[in-house]
Amino acid sequence: MNVPSKTQKQWADIVTGRKAYELKFLAAKIMLGRLVRTVGPNGSPESIRDAVDQLHAIYEKNAASPSVQEDLKTIFG
Amino acid sequence: MQQDIMTIAAASELITKGKTLLLAGEESLLKQLPKGKWIGGTIPYFISPNQGGLVSQDKIFVTDISAMAASVEVKAYSETELTKVYTEAGDSGFSFIVIPAMTGVHAAFALNAPNYDNFGSQPLIGWVAGVHLDNLGKEKPRVFDGLTGECADNAAMVMHVTLPRNKAVDVGIVNIFEQGEGDTLTFGADGFACTDVLVNGVKENFAAYIERNKLDTKLPLVADYYGALVNISFQSVTAEEVKFYAPVFHGVRYKHAKAVSDYATAFDGQLKKIGLSQDNVVFSCNCILNYLYSGLEGKNTAPFVGPITFGEIAYQLLNQTLVYLEMHDK
Numbered sequence: 001m002n003v004p005s006k007t008q009k010q011w012a013d014i015v016t017g018r019k020a021y022e023l024k025f026l027a028a029k030i031m032l033g034r035l036v037r038t039v040g041p042n043g044s045p046e047s048i049r050d051a052v053d054q055l056h057a058i059y060e061k062n063a064a065s066p067s068v069q070e071d072l073k074t075i076f077g
Numbered sequence: 078m079q080q081d082i083m084t085i086a087a088a089s090e091l092i093t094k095g096k097t098l099l100l101a102g103e104e105s106l107l108k109q110l111p112k113g114k115w116i117g118g119t120i121p122y123f124i125s126p127n128q129g130g131l132v133s134q135d136k137i138f139v140t141d142i143s144a145m146a147a148s149v150e151v152k153a154y155s156e157t158e159l160t161k162v163y164t165e166a167g168d169s170g171f172s173f174i175v176i177p178a179m180t181g182v183h184a185a186f187a188l189n190a191p192n193y194d195n196f197g198s199q200p201l202i203g204w205v206a207g208v209h210l211d212n213l214g215k216e217k218p219r220v221f222d223g224l225t226g227e228c229a230d231n232a233a234m235v236m237h238v239t240l241p242r243n244k245a246v247d248v249g250i251v252n253i254f255e256q257g258e259g260d261t262l263t264f265g266a267d268g269f270a271c272t273d274v275l276v277n278g279v280k281e282n283f284a285a286y287i288e289r290n291k292l293d294t295k296l297p298l299v300a301d302y303y304g305a306l307v308n309i310s311f312q313s314v315t316a317e318e319v320k321f322y323a324p325v326f327h328g329v330r331y332k333h334a335k336a337v338s339d340y341a342t343a344f345d346g347q348l349k350k351i352g353l354s355q356d357n358v359v360f361s362c363n364c365i366l367n368y369l370y371s372g373l374e375g376k377n378t379a380p381f382v383g384p385i386t387f388g389e390i391a392y393q394l395l396n397q398t399l400v401y402l403e404m405h406d407k
Contacts, residue, residue, distance in 0.1 A: 020303075022304060023304060025247075026249060026391060026392060027197030027200070027392045029303040030197070030303075030305060030307075030393060032302070033302025033303050033329070034191060034302075037328055038328075057198070058197045058198065061195075061197075061198045062198075062199070064245040065246070065247050066245060066247055066405050067247045067249075
């Protein structure tokens with residue numbers, strides 16, 4: 001599965017903590033531990049965009065990893 | 078894929094054959110090895126396939142990653158250079174890192190790795206080199222570049238590995254500890270030590286809190302990073318200062334871990350939860366504190382073998398945690 005575009009709503013839902021998924025990819029979980037805390041549910045559009053950029057990049061660069069593929073299915077179906 | 082404890086002669090033979098190796102052992106042993114495609118670090122504690130946990134000062138632990146290494150580049154990183162470890166990792170493999178304990182580079186990595194440029198762009202796994210506990214303060218932990226024979230006590234040694242096109246890897250952790258039901262603890266600043274803690278938002282002396290609540294300091298503080306449980310182990314407690322083996326971070330919520338009655342039972346429970354295929358594990362290491370507190374000498378932790386370390390690295394520094402690298406066919 002290719003990594004869906006950054007414009008997909010799910011990315012912003014994750015970094016703001018509006019929606020929580022049970023993820024497998026360890027690097028993303030560590031990154032999200034920081035991003036969800038700093039962006040929060042009322043994050044500014046800029047902070048959300050920056051967080052989505054970071055999260056999307058880490059998934060894109062590790063797209064061949066089995067845990068990334070599992071996460072993409074979990075998030076986007 | 079081979080992971081085993083062996084003599085200097087047997088390891089030398091593999092190096093001479095051109096194998097790509099990750100090594101762990103006493104400094105005097107690693108210094109005897111021929112040049113070749115290997116990196117290593119000092120430690121005499123291991124989990125071996127046949128004998129389980131053991132101390133050996135005349136054998137080294139060898140992980141042969143030749144089958145998953147299309148090519149490798151080895152580089153020593155100073156404290157300041159280490160910020161580029163992800164940026165220089167390439168785009169089709171993983172990086173293996175060994176850092177000498179109780180050094181500036183160890184502290185810098187512990188505090189800053191999550192904020193390095195391109196964090197997580199490639200898998201990063203490894204461990205913190207140490208010494209026999211009887212030699213703490215007498216000997217320095219060291220890391221080795223097998224290609225040049227260089228030995229360092231103030232730099233991180235990194236092997237950037239390019240995978241064959243049909244292979245992919247994943248980094249995982251096994252943590253037997255979970256957050257307890259007690260207070261939420263936060264800290265005013267990032268660091269390896271603190272005097273005060275915020276208990277459910279109220280500031281107090283951390284040592285007094287530990288004493289009053291009779292916290293077992295063999296159990297770590299545990300933070301929840303979006304489902305990944307990250308431990309902070311206690312090093313020492315005095316009235317003036319509480320020291321940790323890894324830094325606490327400002328803004329992160331910690332809880333003291335639930336008690337674990339039996340390591341083996343908790344470990345098996347975690348393994349089942351992960352659903353790991355043992356055939357895929359190509360490297361793992363576990364913490365010296367788990368080895369000591371859980372009595373792993375002579376015990377088996379299959380499917381995991383490898384060095385027992387002064388810190389574990391899975392993208393960032395971890396404590397009291399087993400880390401592992403899995404290889405998969407694409």
